[in-house]
Amino acid sequence: MNKLNGKRTDTMNIGKLKKFIIAKITNEIPDALSYHGVHHTLDVLNACNAYIRRLKIAGKDAYLLRTAALMHDIGIMWNYFNHEEQGIKYVRETLPGWGYSSNDIDRICSMIGATRLPQKPTNLLEQILCDADVDYLGTDLFYSIGETLFKEFLVYNVVKNEEEWDRLQVKFLSTHSYHTAYGKKYREPVKRNYLTEIVHKWGWEEIKS
Numbered sequence: 001m002n003k004l005n006g007k008r009t010d011t012m013n014i015g016k017l018k019k020f021i022i023a024k025i026t027n028e029i030p031d032a033l034s035y036h037g038v039h040h041t042l043d044v045l046n047a048c049n050a051y052i053r054r055l056k057i058a059g060k061d062a063y064l065l066r067t068a069a070l071m072h073d074i075g076i077m078w079n080y081f082n083h084e085e086q087g088i089k090y091v092r093e094t095l096p097g098w099g100y101s102s103n104d105i106d107r108i109c110s111m112i113g114a115t116r117l118p119q120k121p122t123n124l125l126e127q128i129l130c131d132a133d134v135d136y137l138g139t140d141l142f143y144s145i146g147e148t149l150f151k152e153f154l155v156y157n158v159v160k161n162e163e164e165w166d167r168l169q170v171k172f173l174s175t176h177s178y179h180t181a182y183g184k185k186y187r188e189p190v191k192r193n194y195l196t197e198i199v200h201k202w203g204w205e206e207i208k209s
Contacts, residue, residue, distance in 0.1 A: 014066050017098060018045075021070045028077050032156070035149040036076045036083075043145075045069040047132035054182060055124075064104055065125050067095070068111035072129060080156055084116040117172075119179070127179035131187070137173070138187025142194050166198050173198075 025038050048069040052062045075087025088109045095105050107125070114126035121127040136145040150165045152158075159165045173195040178188050199205070 013098065014063060014070075017067065018070055021074065025074070025077070030077070033076065033152060034155075035145070035152045036073050041070060041073060043136065044072060044129075044132045047135040048128060051128045051132065051180070051182070055128075057125075060104070061125060064107050065111070065128060067100075068108045068125075068129050069132065071108070072112045072115055072133065084112055088112055118175070121179050124180075131178050131180050131183040134176070135183075135187065137176075137194070138178070138183070138190040142190075163202065166202060170195065170198055170204070 022038055022041070025041060029037060045066060048065050051057070052065065057065065071087060071091055073083060073087065074090055075085065076083035078090075079086040091109055091112065092105060095108065100108070110122075111126050111129045114121040115130050115133050119130040119133075121130045136142060146169070150159070150162070153165060153168075154160070159168055173191060176191075178184050178191075
């Protein structure tokens with residue numbers, strides 16, 4: 001595994017780590033993971049990069065956030081229902097070899113842990129990763145990406161049919177809130193519209209905000 005010396009830049013390292021993680025996911029991920037694949041990891045990384053630009057986050061904070069985005073779901077390859085904990089274990093075993101300090105690793109693990117449902121971020125970077133992880137809920141990709149999660153849940157017996165899936169979506173969408181100011185302003189209203197659409201689809205009682 002590649003190691004850093006003090007002269008290498010964070011940008012160089014994150015590029016190499018990205019290649020390593022993407023290759024690992026591509027080669028080792030179970031075929032049944034139609035949602036939690038390379039595409040999801042890259043979507044979350046791209047969403048985090050947008051927040052980094054939007055909020056002018058720089059230096060180590062940006063570096064650690066990108067690292068957490070790349071590795072936030074890595075544990076799902078070994079434990080579907082407790083993947084955050086498994087991922088944190090992998091991070092602690094792996095990142096010292098990439099030159100990350102104990103404090104850096106603690107911060108990365110805290111970000112990953114915050115994405116466990118129900119999300120409980122305690123600082124801005126954790127809020128960003130949590131919002132990035134479910135960014136699609138407030139975009140025009142809601143149904144197309146959601147369909148991949150539905151298929152995955154069928155395989156893992158989380159739901160048995162479309163009605164159970166939509167009931168699960170309603171339960172989640174009605175209790176979830178975005179954490180960042182951007183998410184609250186631009187993602188939350190769109191997400192609420194999708195919630196209303198699902199409720200009306202089945203003729204269920206309207207969900208109150």
